[in-house]
Amino acid sequence: MLVSELPFEKINADFSDSGLCFKTGIFNIAVTSNIPAVTRHIRHFYSHYDCNNETDFIDLHVEVKAVGGYRRFYRPQVSFSFDGYEPFIPLPINQAPAMFEWGLNWCIANTAHHYLIIHSAIIEKDGYGLILPGTPGSGKSTLCAALVNKGWRLLSDEMALLSLADGLIYPAPRPVSLKNKSIQIIKDFAPDAVFGEVMIDTLKGDIAHMLAPQSALAEQTTAVKPAFLVFPHYKDNAEKKLIGLPKSRALMTLAEHAFNFNILGKQGFDSMSNMIENVECYDFTYADLVTALEGIDSLIK
Amino acid sequence: MLDDHLVVRFLRHYGQGTLTSIDFSSYPWEILIRQARRTNLLSRCAFFLCELELLDxxxxxxxxxxxxxxxxxxxxARSAKVEVKQIYKALSKAKVDFVLLKGAAYVWAGNNASKGRLFTDTDILVAKENLVIAETALANSGWLTSSLDVYTQKFYREWMHEIPPMTHLKRQTTIDVHHTIIPPTSRLKPKPIKFWQQADAAEDMPGLYVLSPIDMIIHSATHLFHEGEFEQGLRDISDLDLLIREAIASQNGWDKLLHRAVELDLVKPVYYALNFTKKILDAPIPEDVINRAIFQAKMSKFDVKLMDVLYGRALATNHVTNKMKGQGVARWFLYIRSHWLKMPVHLLFPHLFRKSWLNLTGQKDH
Incomplete structure (x- = not known):
């Protein structure tokens, strides 16, 4: 059953009592919230996700809650908690949906140590997995949002889950988070893309989420073999350049993007070097999305 | 009132050696995992399953x-060992001996309490006369005191048993440097020199020590029952349970523990530790040992009852899957009490007043 097929009372209630359970990739998530903007966000962005059965094992129980106390009258805040643990300080309440997404990212990055978790977008076309590691400002999310609107499949815009067991990357599709100017750029580039409300002035600037395309959900249990590792560099007016990257350099750089490298120790290092051994590595400079798309598509031809 | 959370029952099973008998296919794993996460005991539960080859x-x-x-x-544990070596490098150059405390000590000494133990800060004890040299040596190796306001700096240095936490510039790891076990202003007056006298020297690293097994119990007890912080309460009780079972196997052992507790002027926290590890985790502590501890701590029947109620609640797990009523009040009361134990009145009231003022006005305190 899909989230959207839940009984009216369930889907339209706030999720303050029983919470709402849904599946993304291999993760079963339960959310509890008493904030209307969060339940709206979930109805909007997760309605075509599978619900869990009562008997399913839930991996992560998270709660997004308005903070009580006198402060709620003049400066209302929202807190995120993971089984009672709050990894972040509370934020202004208008950022609640973003906090839910950030919090969920945190939970996955801090518990799913059967994967090497790389801070990057991960997409797929024709069976080729493409990893786009993200340094701030590199345009990782923008490029990812553009590509998944033009035939690539979204696995995640935020983290690549490289399995330590089989070397494949596993999907956990969720809405794509876009910042500041990127929001309008993608709206112009892909007029059919579905967006949520823009949250003004968050920790990371203005933020809006874009609905994960249907293809992402249809194949959310299909892992991909990584084929390309591309470090994007957005540069105004630059000419499009795709330059091969020595594997040793790629390894050094990618290590800085892994969330749990120190926890996995040697196992993590082996997985990463194994993967890099088997993928083509590039530095990619681009100035606009149309030529960027050509450049990326040329890889798989 | 007794904590009957699943995570507590799981730990009890381990202690009693009956973990193998639970029904693995229908056990409520999800609830156990959630409660264990909440109490920072997930790694420990996992370690127990792994140790008994039950994970499969x-x-x-x-x-x-x-x-x-x-x-x-x-x-x-890996990074804690690296950290200890770095601290050793800095302090041995300055010829400062130090004792590892708590988590880092359990890992370094390979105690049972290191099983699945998670911790962030490294706690060390140095002699008071070496405090300035130690602080300088650590600062020269990259550990810096975080920028605290003047009041907090002064508060730490004048009244506390430790200097403000030092954080390493590059690794972002934190050391707490103690010069005694509890604040010198406390009503109980354990002498740090007595801990030094029985500390165990580490192999091949002259100047590095861990507390003797008995003193480890006493220190852990004092830390939990004197500090008034219970966020990690059940984890600390589990530590105590493991330390006690490991160090004490005979009547002679109990005599030694009680004798030592008297010698260090720390009978009360030791009584609480024995009482609650037995009550909560069923640690094999003879009733007469607990009665002797009550007697030596000069506690009235009323004291014993009252503290049973308060600590019983404060130490319990509190998770949405099984709420503990009255915990907030109990913890608040014990928090105030811990300040009462730590400071004479003329220090206590201005300090608490300042804290609540900062709280009310929404300012940050350290």
Whole structure:
């Protein structure tokens, strides 16, 4: 059953009592919230996700809650908690949906140590997995949002889950988070893309989420073999350049993007070097999305 | 009132050696994992399952969470050892001896309490006369005192048993440097020199020590029952349970523990530790040992009852899957009491007043 097929009372209630359970990739998530903007966000962005059965094992129980106390009258805040643990300080309440997404990212990055978790977008076309590691400002999310609107499949815009067991990357599709100017750029580039409300002035600037395309959900249990590792560099007016990257350099750089490298120790290092051994590595400079798309598509031809 | 949370029952099973008899296919793993996460004991539960070779019997989805949490505590232990070596390098150059305390000590000494133990800060004890040299040596190696306001700096240095935490510039790791066990202003007056006299020297590293097994119990007890912080309460009780079972196997052992507690002027915290590890985790502590501790601590029947109620609640797990009523009040009361134990009145009131003022006005305190 899909989230959207839940009984009216369930889907339209706030999720303050029983919470709402849904599946993304291999993760079963339960959310509890008493904030209307969060339940709206979930109805909007997760309605075509599978619900869990009562008997399913839930991996992560998270709660997004308005903070009580006198402060709620003049400066209302929202807190995120993971089984009672709050990894972040509370934020202004208008950022609640973003906090839910950030919090969920945190939970996955801090518990799913059967994967090497790389801070990057991960997409797929024709069976080729493409990893786009993200340094701030590199345009990782923008490029990812553009590509998944033009035939690539979204696995995640935020983290690549490289399995330590089989070397494949596993999907956990969720809405794509876009910042500041990127929001309008993608709206112009892909007029059919579905967006949520823009949250003004968050920790990371203005933020809006874009609905994960249907293809992402249809194949959310299909892992991909990584084929390309591309470090994007957005540069105004630059000419499009795709330059091969020595594997040793790629390894050094990618290590800085892994969330749990120190926890996995040697196992993590082996997985990463194994993967890099088997993928083509590039530095990619681009100035606009149309030529960027050509450049990326040329890889798989 | 007794904590009957699943995580508590799980730990009890381990202690009693009956973990093998639980029904692995229908066990409520999800609830156990959630409660264990809440109490910072997931790695420890996982360690126990792994140690008894029971992990394969756990269904796949919960098993993954257990295995992943073992990776976490293994990494924690690895980096703790690196950290200790770095501290040793800095302090041995300055010829300052030090004792490792708590988590880092359990890991370094390979105690049972290191099983699946997670911790962030490294706690060390140095002699008071070496405090300035130690602080300078650590600062020269990259550990810096975080920028605290003047009041907090002064508060730490004048009244506390430790200097403000020092954080390493590059690794972002934190050391707490103590010069005694509890604040010198406390009503109890343990002499740090007595801990030094029985500390065990580490192999091949002259100048590095851990407390003797008995003193480890006493220190852990004092830390939990004197500080008034219970966020990690059940984890600390589990530490105590493991330390006690490991160090004490005979009547002679109990005599030594009580004797030592008297000698150090720390009978009360030791009584609480014995009483609550027995009550909560069923630690094999003879009733007469507990009665002797009550007698030596000069506690009235009323004291004993009252503290049973308060600590029983404060130490309990509190999770949405099983709420503990009255915990907030109990913890608040014990927090105030811990300040009462630590400071004479003329220090206590201005300090608490300042804290609540900062709280009310929404300013940050350290």
């Amino acid at each position: 019997k756990v269904p796949k989805q919960p098993r993954i969470h257990f295995i992943n949490s073992i990776k976490l505590s293994d990494a924690n």
